[in-house]
Amino acid sequence: MSWRSLAAIALLVGGCQLDELATESSGWRASRPAGLQGPTVSNAEPCQWPTAVVLGDGGCSGVLIHPQVVMTAGHCLGDGTGPAEVRLGEDATAPAKIVATSSCARPPEADGTVNVHDHGYCVLAEPVDLAIVPPLLGCELDSLSIGQGLVTVGWGLSETGSGIKRISTSQFLGWHEGMIGASFGSNEVCPGDSGGPTYARLTDGSWRLVGVSGGGPPGDIADCVDPLLIIPAAQASAWSEEQTGIEVSPCHLADGTWAPESACTGFAMNPGPTTGHHPWVDGSCADPRSGPVATCGPSFEHDDESEPPLVEIVAPADGAHYPNAPARIDVEIAADDGDGVAVIAVELLANGEVVAGESITNPLEQPSSWTFTELELAEGEHELTAIATDYWGNVGVAEPTTIIVGDGEPATDPDDPSSEPGSCACAAGQRRVEPTILLVLLLALRRRRSWPPA
Numbered sequence: 001m002s003w004r005s006l007a008a009i010a011l012l013v014g015g016c017q018l019d020e021l022a023t024e025s026s027g028w029r030a031s032r033p034a035g036l037q038g039p040t041v042s043n044a045e046p047c048q049w050p051t052a053v054v055l056g057d058g059g060c061s062g063v064l065i066h067p068q069v070v071m072t073a074g075h076c077l078g079d080g081t082g083p084a085e086v087r088l089g090e091d092a093t094a095p096a097k098i099v100a101t102s103s104c105a106r107p108p109e110a111d112g113t114v115n116v117h118d119h120g121y122c123v124l125a126e127p128v129d130l131a132i133v134p135p136l137l138g139c140e141l142d143s144l145s146i147g148q149g150l151v152t153v154g155w156g157l158s159e160t161g162s163g164i165k166r167i168s169t170s171q172f173l174g175w176h177e178g179m180i181g182a183s184f185g186s187n188e189v190c191p192g193d194s195g196g197p198t199y200a201r202l203t204d205g206s207w208r209l210v211g212v213s214g215g216g217p218p219g220d221i222a223d224c225v226d227p228l229l230i231i232p233a234a235q236a237s238a239w240s241e242e243q244t245g246i247e248v249s250p251c252h253l254a255d256g257t258w259a260p261e262s263a264c265t266g267f268a269m270n271p272g273p274t275t276g277h278h279p280w281v282d283g284s285c286a287d288p289r290s291g292p293v294a295t296c297g298p299s300f301e302h303d304d305e306s307e308p309p310l311v312e313i314v315a316p317a318d319g320a321h322y323p324n325a326p327a328r329i330d331v332e333i334a335a336d337d338g339d340g341v342a343v344i345a346v347e348l349l350a351n352g353e354v355v356a357g358e359s360i361t362n363p364l365e366q367p368s369s370w371t372f373t374e375l376e377l378a379e380g381e382h383e384l385t386a387i388a389t390d391y392w393g394n395v396g397v398a399e400p401t402t403i404i405v406g407d408g409e410p411a412t413d414p415d416d417p418s419s420e421p422g423s424c425a426c427a428a429g430q431r432r433v434e435p436t437i438l439l440v441l442l443l444a445l446r447r448r449r450s451w452p453p454a
Contacts, residue, residue: 044090044153044165047285049272050130052197054092054155055122056083058163061154061196063209065135066248067127070101071236072195073212074110074120082122088130089280092155092163097283100125107239114215114229116178119236120195123244129284131268133199135233136208137249138256139296143202148172150182150210151199151272152228156192163192167272170198173227180211180230189213190224198230199272206290207271209233251293257361258296265292265300297391298341308396309343311335311388314369318401325379325406331356333370333398335388345389346370350382379406 044052051064060076070086082104089096106120136144150170155163168189173181182198198210211230219226234256237248250263269288279285292299315332322329335343343366345359356372382405386398 046279050285052153053086063197070122074106074118076195096280121240131289137252154193154196183227260300309337309388311398313401327405342366
């Protein structure tokens with residue numbers, strides 16, 4: 001049976017008796033929280049995946065998404081009060097560091113079943129000095145492809161007991177009701193790993209947090225699950241940010257738009273793929289950290305860039321003559337910032353009024369040229385120009401291009417101003433562009449940081 005047809009089954013808090021909950025259609029039982037078991041599961045080396053934490057002294061896993069915020073599964077928080085502390089290291093009985101929590105919460109929709117709302121957070125009483133693996137957001141989500149390798153970490157039940165940080169590779173299966181499916185092959189996710197992180201490596205070599213372990217159908221090992229349904233970090237981080245006011249995604253806006261702030265830097269570069277990590281020192285790991293991140297667009301360091309983009313009308317050529325009126329023409333515009341900053345919007349003007357426009361939200365999708373088709377112009381002489389706006393709101397204006405439609409002598413009607421030479425035969429409601437207003441609106445959009453409820 002395909003994983004897509006599997007019903008989502010809740011994983012309850014570790015240590016409790018296995019509930020004999022079942023669906024009439026499947027006969028499956030609900031599993032306890034998802035420990036990693038199998039022939040290729042490995043114990044973590046010192047400081048390997050250091051942001052993976054254990055809640056309390058065991059029972060569920062979690063992951064730091066900010067020096068002071070832990071993400072976990074909603075059903076790991078019981079009635080919502082959550083654990084009094086989290087532990088870092090590789091062994092819950094001999095932790096490298098213990099940090100008290102000041103508050104924990106989960107959404108009302110986290111009702112003990114595995115769904116996209118089955119997430120929660122705990123705010124720590126003090127920040128932890130570790131390089132964070134940031135949530136997978138915005139254009140980075142498009143990097144997930146069927147069969148892609150992932151890494152899942154948890155503190156759950158193994159063949160020798162629980163409370164040891166363990167690691168398994170997995171594969172991305174696809175999306176299921178807003179959640180992410182992953183298969184472990186010969187390994188399975190077992191009691192105690194709920195809320196543990198799954199990571200993905202981007203093409204530039206950096207790592208992102210895909211989400212936290214939720215649940216799934218029982219596997220071959222008693223009380224374990226395979227495949228696993230993962231609660232997306234994008235969903236969970238949005239809600240925690242809304243509730244706590246703590247910025248956990250300094251590189252993106254609520255809708256995934258790339259908008260890096262000065263905190264969009266210093267992320268973990270090599271948290272887990274190799275051994276030989278530096279040992280824990282004073283509750284921290286000395287692993288390398290990234291510079292300013294630019295996965296979906298320019299880094300925050302380009303914020304002071306003020307050069308306007310270069311923009312020109314490639315076609316039609318200046319002085320082009322269209323003998324038949326009205327004329328329908330295609331206009332091609334080239335726009336380039338020239339310094340690596342994307343052009344995100346272009347507007348076409350005819351006789352000073354906007355007649356067409358196009359914009360993008362992902363700077364990586366900047367087209368090589370911008371084409372506006374079937375522009376209808378009446379008989380007469382017309383002046384075309386274009387305005388391009390780059391990612392930082394800088395505005396460039398093209399040199400005008402003059403074209404002639406008909407015999408070049410427009411018929412005039414003294415009672416109709418639109419028939420005067422230079423008028424534009426376009427639809428009603430056209431607006432005259434104001435570059436200053438456009439700049440203010442773009443900057444306001446880019447700096448909006450309010451997250452909607454999940």
